[in-house]
Amino acid sequence: MQNPLFFLKRSVEGKATTIQADQHPSSEYALYVKGINKTYPNGIVANRDVSVSVMWGEVHAILGENGAGKTTLVKIISGCLKPDSGEIYIDGKKVDIDSPLKAVSLGIGMVHQHFTLIPSFTVAENIALSLPLKGRLSLDHVKEKIKSVSEVLNLKIDPDARIEQLPVGLRQRVEILRLLCQDVKILILDEPTSVLTPIEVEDLFRMIRELKSKGKSIIIITHKVREALAISDRVTIMRGGRVVKTLMTKDSNESELASLVVEGFCPSLKIEHVGRGDPILLVKDLKVKGDRGEIAVKGISLVLHSGEILGMAGVAGNGQKELVEAITGLRRAESGTILIKNCDLTNNPPKSIIRNGVAYIPEDRMRRGVILTMSVSENLVLKNFEDPPYSKGMIMDKGAIERSASELITRFGIKASDPWITVNSLSGGNIQKLVVARELSNGASILIAEQPTAGLDVKASEGVHQKMMELKSKGVGILLVSADLDEIVRLSDRILVIFEGRIVGEFTRDNCDIQKIARLMLGAPV
Amino acid sequence: MIEWALIIGFIAAGIRTSAPLMLASLGETIVERGGILNLGIEGAMLIGAFTGFMGAFLTGNLWIGLLMAILGGILTVLVFGILVVRINLDQVVSGLAINLLAAGLCLYFFRLAFSQGAFPYLSELIGPYPIPLLSQIPVIGDVLFNQTIFVYVGIIAVPITYYLIFKTSYGLKLRSVGEDPLVAAYLGIDVSRIRYTALILEGILVGMAGGLLCLSMFNVFDTRIVAARGFVAVSIVILGRWNPVGALAGSLLFGFTEALSLWIGTFLIGPASASISQLLSLLPYLVTLIALLIGGRRVRGPAALGSPFSKE
Secondary structure (H helix, E strand, O other), X not given: OOOOOOOXXXXXXXXXXXXXXXXXXXXXXXXXXXXEEEEOOOOOEEEEEEEEEEEOOOEEEEEOOOOOOHHHHHHHHOXXXXXXXXXXEEOOEEEOOOOXXXXXXXXXXXXXXXXXXXOOOEHHHHHHHOOOXXXXXXXXXXXXXXHHHHHHHOOOOOOOOEXXXXXXXXHHHHHHHHHHHOOOOEEEEEOOOOOOOHHHXXXXXXXXXXXXXXXXXXXXXXXXXXXXXXXXXXXXXXXXOEEXXXXXXXXXXXXXXXXXXXXXXXXXXXXXXXXXXXXXXXEEEEEEEOOOOOEEEEEEEEEEEOOOEEEEEOOOOOOHHHHHHXXXXXXXXXXXXXXXXXXXXXXXXXXXXXXXXXXXXXOOHHHHHOOOOOEHHHHHOOOOOOOOOOEEOOEEOHXXXXXXXXXXXXHOOOOOOOOOOEHHHOOHHHHHHHHHHHHHOOOOOEEEEEOOOOOOOHHHHHHHHHHHHHHHHOOOEEEEEEOOHHHHHHHOOEEEEEEOOEEEEEEEOOOOOHHHHHHHHOOXXX | OHHHHHHHHHHHXXXXXXXXXXXXXXXXXXXXXXXXXXXXXHHHHHHHHHHHHHHHHHHOOHHHXXXXXXXXXXXXXXXXXXXXXXXXXXXXXXXXXXXXHHHHHHHHHHHHHOOOOOOOOOOOOOOOOOOOOHHHOOOHHHHHOOOOHHHHHHHHHHHHHHHXXXXXXXXXXXXXXXXXXXXXXXXOOOHHHHHHHHHHHHHHHHHXXXXXXXXXXXXXXXXXXXXXXXXXXXXXXXXXXXXXXXXXXXXXXXXXXXXXXXXXXXXOOOXXXXXXXXXXXXXXXXXXXXXXXXXXXXXXXXXXXXXXXXXX
């Protein structure tokens, strides 16, 4: 048998010292993956001969764009997917991982991007579910276990809290806590920061360092170069399903990593700040109710000018969603007025708001942005299929729809083999491109963009930002709602901070203070 | 005092008429907690009533009838289970199909067994079984402890079901399957097994509820005998917010209204009394509707209720 460590010696030089040939991988390696290949049934090759090693007590970042194969790799390691070929060693022993349960029993656990918690259950109930239980349910036992595990790591979690009442950062902590209660020693975190606020990210990183000091190994998947630099000991860069390189983080830097992630990438976005024009969207004293009948927007007034990007920073769940839904006509406003180009359109139906030039990129693109079971072409004309040239009278013109779709597919770089394939066969990033293409191509004068780059890779994000800048220079006013503070600060001419349904701060480019914004987002005194 | 006796009689009757609903709604509560909406409960009750009647009629033993009713209930619910758990068909459509199938089968076999015009009936019914000592307590004894076995089982099943759902590890798994079967499966829970177990429990309770109609309430069989009690049980589950105690309360509400409408009917005299008592028999359904309008709004059931689940 060829020594599986053979190829690794180069990449971890200095740490992997004396390894005899024909020996099993030493137990210095917590995890050790060799030659993984994976092709999906639809023909997409997600992993090509991928090999990675992780040491005990190491934070290992796997860095790459969307579609680079990172998630596929860790899904294989955590037993959610079966590889076509390849070997996995844990603590020097070859293992066969055929289910997430098996992975956990071997000490590997993963925190997915979409949490696997049951929202209406308490923390203790969720953790109890993952433990082998029989007969009478004794939650006290589970609570004791939670207490002992969380004390060691200084995690503060109330075992009786319902998941749905916890902020996202804490839910993530519960996921991690659950894995620790299952005695997991190798933790995999898939894009853990994508849902967190800057302060929550700091908390998470502190926790990761704590885990590391207790000898756990942590694999963190990310597409953000800066995060990989901030937290990891070593970083493996993936591109197009292959491992490009593994290197020591401290010997690398941002530009080296960025150029490895995207071959020859250099940020080209030109941020121009042209003078703003007339007000086009005016919101006055708006009050909107949330889903549970509570007042979610408590009297917000704002003005958006043409040629301006107005950023709205805030932790999700502070009334942004309700505000946006009221403006776009999806939710009734209890009181207040919404003026679009001096027309009072308060509580008008969405159609009339669309006709008045409001484009909308919804946060929940899968449910609000597209109809998954319809084709790309149909989705691209969803907002104007009744107008010529797409329809003549009641009859739709398939040819015209296809021509327009093909043009948009090329212009926005949507990866779709055919304009008539259904949207659910596209990747998340491509679905977002589709939504952006539809919303940005119909001559709107106002764009409401909710988390427009969430889950997109560097290149795709850059493309969306580029388009937004283009629109802005044409005089479109953009309301940018995002939890990504970096994005808001980079693009916005003005920034509003929303907290508990109220605007609690306004910043211009000149007096912008990220620390202050981050604190305001959490309702902390400034 | 005569009034006292009347009132005690009325309360006892109310509890008695609630019994089939208690059994059925408790069964439905269990499966809905596991994410399955079984509208086929109406058909399962009918099959239970039919097999119960046939069993008792052919053997002359009411207890064999009850056993057959339970088996009929389990069998029908399991057929539904295969449709929705194994084959992953739409739950609403499958439930309605089961109801149609049950009505057709019962009519067919009833005709096959008895010639046209025959009027088979059971010569005796499962009557009240007074519990020694307890039934001697004034008032409470008559109301609670001088009832049929169905009432006893229905009432005892409330705390048992509650314990099962909220205090056992099976209950936790059942609820997780009802909230998010994908997550449950990810955590290594066998979703199908949990759901089949719940369905069998429902089958037992619903079969009893159906058998009760023929073995303890009426001594004849008719394909209309269930009279939408299954559907009422489904709305009682919503009204009771997927909680066994709520299901008990909802069943009593319906049962008492039914008893009330019958009770008022006995006081009617005169030429219009027949049509008025017909109208009165609508009362329980009307009360259910109103109760749903008031109590059924903004309630949140199991998140995955009614949605098919497959691992792919």
